[in-house]
Amino acid sequence: MTKVRLSKTNNKWKRSLWILAAITLVSISLYTFFPQSKGNDLQYTLRNLPNEITNAVTINNQQQKILGSEEIIRKFETLIEELNQENERQAKKFEKQHKTLEKKINLLKPISKDSPLSARLATRFPYKPKSKFPAFIWQTSSASMASSSTPSKNSQKWIDKNPGFVYEIVNPSFAEKLIKYYFNNMPEIWETYMKFPKGSSNQMNFVKYLVLLVHGGTYCDKDTIPQQPIPNWIPEATNPKDIGLLISIRDESLNLNDNDPIRKLQFENSIVHAKQHHPIIRDIIINIVYSTLNKENNSKSHTPRFNTHWEELGLWTDVIFKYFNHHLKKISGTTDQVISWQSLKSLKTPRLIGDILIYPAISFNSPTDSNDRDPLYLASHAITKRQLLQDSHH
Known part of the structure; x- marks a missing residue:
């Protein structure tokens, strides 16, 4: 100076x-x-x-x-x-810190067991639409931890195709710990879980939704094979923040008579790509719990409602359609149903409805012996086309 x-x-x-x-x-x-x-x-x-x-x-x-x-x-x-x-x-x-602290405080507050299950789940697992898809790959197994820790040949393909993703096998031991920790104030969840035979496919189908609700990520059956890495599933023209759930159509019924009570279209649940705490995952859990427990209360039989995979698949489809219409009603202000099976029949390209991205049936049931690099081929499934057509009539 x-x-x-x-x-x-x-x-x-x-x-x-x-x-x-x-x-x-x-x-x-x-x-x-x-x-x-x-x-x-x-x-x-x-x-x-x-x-x-x-x-x-x-x-x-x-x-x-x-x-x-x-x-x-x-x-x-x-x-x-x-x-x-x-x-x-x-x-x-x-x-931002205040909102984060407020959410943490709300999570620490005891939720009354007298509150509806939907309210308890929504409070415990608040959905953040603009969050990222978690990099988890989940598969279920009825075997013990020792025998289920090694990935199968198909499972290894998921791991190899998606470097950087965390791969986890969910068995009954894992599931019970998850329920006791995250759903400790929701006895209905544990009660429903215990109604199914231990390690049964129905029990593990219920568990996969619990895991997706808590952690998010990608669930895939063990007999599925990835054709493309999971990050490639979202089209380039689509913002990932606008998507909360990615699914595909499973099958369409050959009987297109509107008066036929058979579902004309069902959604695939062997592969589900979901953000953490998504409302559809929450709704399917609520429906499984209430349907299972109410079925037992109204019947002398102690057999849960979901005796077959197809009953659970039908409920999954119904929940998604209800979500579509609830979402669009809020936007349009109308009371009429705006999305039905007819809105999605013969789907050839991905369609975004609300925050749900829907792929054609071929996307999660792609041919395994094809050299075609079709961008719609996302994963393959062991179920044959003939089985799909037969199942559509059940």
Whole structure:
């Protein structure tokens, strides 16, 4: 700072000396060329020379002060702008932290067991639509931990096709720990789980929804094979933040008579790609719980409602259609059903309804012996086309 001030002072004196020299030269010139007529003026000029120099220095100093003041004002305005921007960032950060803390506090609050199961699930597992798809691959197994820890040949293909994903096998031991930890205030969940024979396909079908609700990710049956990496499943033109669930059509009935009670179309559930806490996963759990427990309460038989996989598959389809119409009713304000099986029949390309991306049936039942790099071929399934057609009549 001292060197800077000395430099500025020296500059001022240099300018003053140059002014003095200029005035002296002018005075000498005037005296030389006009020695008599202008003698008095020269004497006057010389007498006032100190005042002229002082005035020149004063004016120069004032100009420097003005320039310095303007620079200070500019710096001050810049500082104020930076402070305002920092305050805005801090305010947004504080608001985000406040919301996070509020959510954590709500999770710590005890939820009354008298509340409906739907309310308890929604409170315990709040859905964030703009969140990312978790990088989990889930498969279920009825075997013990020791015998189910090694991935099968098909399972290894999922692992190899999706580096960076966490692969987990969910067996009864895993499932029981998950239920006791995450659903400890929901006895209906445990009761429903225990109604199914331990390790049965029906029990593990129920468990896969519990896992997807808690953690999200991709569930795939053990007899499925990936044709494309999971991140490639979302079309380039679609924003992943706009999708909460990715599924495919399973089959369409050959009988298209509207009066026929048979479902004309069903959704695949052997492969499900879901965000954490998605409402459809929550709804299917609620429906399985209520249907199973109410079935037992209204019957002398202790056999759960879901005696076959197809009953659970039908319920999965019904829940998705209800979600479609609930979502679109909120947008359009209408009370009529706006999405039915007819809206999706003969689907050839992916379709986004609400936050659900639906692929054609071929996408999760792609041919395993084809060299075709069709972008719609996402995964293969061991179920044959003939079986699909037969199942559509059940």
